Amino acid sequence: MNPLLMSLLLIVGLGLFGRTMYHKILLLTALEPADRAGHIKERLKNMVILAIGQKRLVGRKKEWASGIMHALIFWGFCILLIRSLNLYGEGFIKGYQLPFFGDDYMLGYLYIALKDIMECIVLLMVIYAIFRRAVLKPERLHNTWEAYFVLAMIGVLMISDLLHDGARYNLIMLHNNPEQLHFFNNPRYGSEFLWTPVSVGAAALISGVSADASGNIMVSMFWLHIMTQLTFLNFLPLGKHFHVITSLPNVFFKNLGYPHEKPRLLDLEDESAWENESLGIKHIHQLNWKQGLDLYTCTECGRCKEVCPAYTTDKPLNLHDFNDKLKFELFDNADNIIKRAKLSATKKENGNTDLTDKIKAEKAELNSKKQLIGDVIAEETLWACTTCRACEEVCPVTIEHVPRIIAMRQGQTTMAEAYPKELNKALKGLERNGNPWGIGYDKRADWADGSGVKIMVDDADVEYLLWVGCAGSFDDRTKKVSTSLVKILQKADISFAILGVEEKCTGDFARRVGNEMLYQMMAKENIEILNNYKVKKIITACPHCFNTLKHEYPQMGGNYKVIHHTELIDQLVKTGKITLNKSLEGSLTYHDPCYLGRYNSVYDQPRSILQSISKDGLKELGRHGRESFCCGAGGGRMWMEETIGKRINLERAEEIVGRKIANVAVGCPFCLTMLEDGMKELNKEEEIKTQDIAELVAKNMA
Helix, strand or coil: CCHHHHHHHHHHHHHHHHHHHHHHHHHHHHCECCCCCCCHHHHHHHHHHHHHCCHHHHCCHHHHHHHHHHHHHHHHHHHHHHHHHHHHHHCCCCCCCCCCCCCCCHHHHHHHHHHHHHHHHHHHHHHHHHHHHHHHCCCCCCCCHHHHHHHHHHHHHHHHHHHHHHHHHHHHHCCCCCCCCCCCEECCCEEHHHCCHHHHHHHHHCCCCCHHHHHHHHHHHHHHHHHHHHHHHHHHHHCHHHHHHHHHHHHHCCCCCCCCCCCCCCCCCCHHHHHCCCCCCCCHHHCEHHHHHHHHHCCCCCHHHHHCHHHHCCCCCCHHHHHHHHHHHHHHCHHHHHHHHHHHHHHHHCCCHHHHHHHHHHHHHCCCCCCHHHHHECHHHHCCCCCCCHHHHHCCCCCCCHHHHHHHHHHHHHHCCCCCHHHHHHHHHHHHHCCCCCCCHHHCCHHHCCCCCEECCCCCCCCEEEECHHHHHHCHHHHHHHHHHHHHHHHCCCCEEECHHHCCCCCHHHHHCCCHHHHHHHHHHHHHHHHHCCCCEEEECCHHHHHHHHHHHHHHCCCCEEEEHHHHHHHHHHCCCCCECCCECCCEEECCCCCCCCCCCCCHHHHHHHHHHECCCECCCCCCHHHCCCCCCCCCHHHCCCCCCCCHHHHHHHHHHHCCCCEEEECCHHHHHHHHHHHHHCCCCCCCEEEEHHHHHHHCEC
């Protein structure tokens, strides 16, 4: 007990930590706003399950061992917080215990037992973590001195506390307690040492020393523990282990109702936005505070790059490096970003025109000298992303990578017109004919000739609008999917119609490549037509149309009940409106489309349908469900050539071939095209048939 020394250590340690955290928080608050308020109950639930419960670590079968290791270290730290508070109190009051944790309470005994066991477990996990890094060396991990230093500090914290208790045990039990040390000894619950076998074991290791030596060990271990803990606390905000502090708030503020923040609806009429280059993200100060918190929270675990289709096929997109470069740019400009925020606040408070112009000039001077794209992030890195969200799905701290990439593309395409020129043909096709193929819009309904399909302009008194999509209207292969879907709807006596020549691309492609102006133009025209017909329900076979219509059109006043064709078919089967035969021969697998699965959590319905038609059942691929591998066509990549590394669709096709599959089912026109192309490249197109679920259902209806 030394109140003066304890006070000094706490004042210095907590003072330095507070100062560091103040500047970190000040920087976040200086970034752009983000609406992450409300729904506290749901946010707390996410925090408990994902952050405290470590669901994405423990629940990932592929890395169950390392997940358990990390979780046990984290849970151990949470449990040991009570011990830490007791030790701080011990520095002031001999035998200090938090209320209800003393020897008068069963809770106190249960806690010391749990603490004792957890310290041993955490120490074992630290040893395993060091072994894993030094010997096993998983490819995704970054072996840095920082990681070893943190593991060493955790080890010191566990060992020092166990030796402290071990020395205390020896003084009490072997040396007749010369210091008159306090220990638990309640007649109802017994001696504390019956509850702490690990500490008793530590005592045995040093039982041969004298009483004076035992006293010195106990005191030195006490202060070593305190100083190591305060050093650790101040080290955390300086590197990747900042996530120990920020992971809980980052998960708490994760996006709700949609996997990540939706692309921002840019105000293209705002002249000041054009002047300030604030349409999208071009400069580091344009990140919002949640995106800044994401950068703070990156654990550098490498899970994102491990599942990234671009990285695994040797494209120049390494999300660990991507985050790091943005984080360093953020920190390099921290002072200027904070000054900009103060100037913005001053501008709002004053209506003086001369002062406003002066503030504008001062703010411009405070901009980073680097352009985000080109100087910080390479152009080919930005455009390698397929927006598949595999990275976000495995991130243990729920970092939202894709919205930043889309916003940066908006800055490049909308503001700077600096996008890959190979996109020009598809973008011009959208602008002139309402589809990326550039085929005359007057041919959009030709596929339906002779099928008996109604056109809305002729008869709008239907329950559903069938949104055919560009691929379903113009691509020869995907037209067969549209025809199959029509047969299913007609068989089930579903009342539906199509827009025909009035339908245009939803604009998904334009938005994913950052052309917000073209997206809004197309969305506005489509919404006007849909609302004129008073459309309420929409069916579509394209997950990209499905996602845009369902989640992004409401930003512009287009509110509809949108259903993917696999969801509807599953309903039709379960309600008996169509009957399926188990007549499909040969092994069957299902490739999960990213925008259907990871964006909209439609996993079970397609599988339920396929189980109903396959004689041999469904054979899952190694990467399926939430960790399905992208086909390579999302994020505008459908209209760009892959000139770097291995083709993503070929990687997926090889995985399918390796599983000795006879039939591949898909639920997306892009996936259909990409996987068929992959099979052709491997000369397997005859051996392995790739079909949309609608085609398989149409062929196997009773």
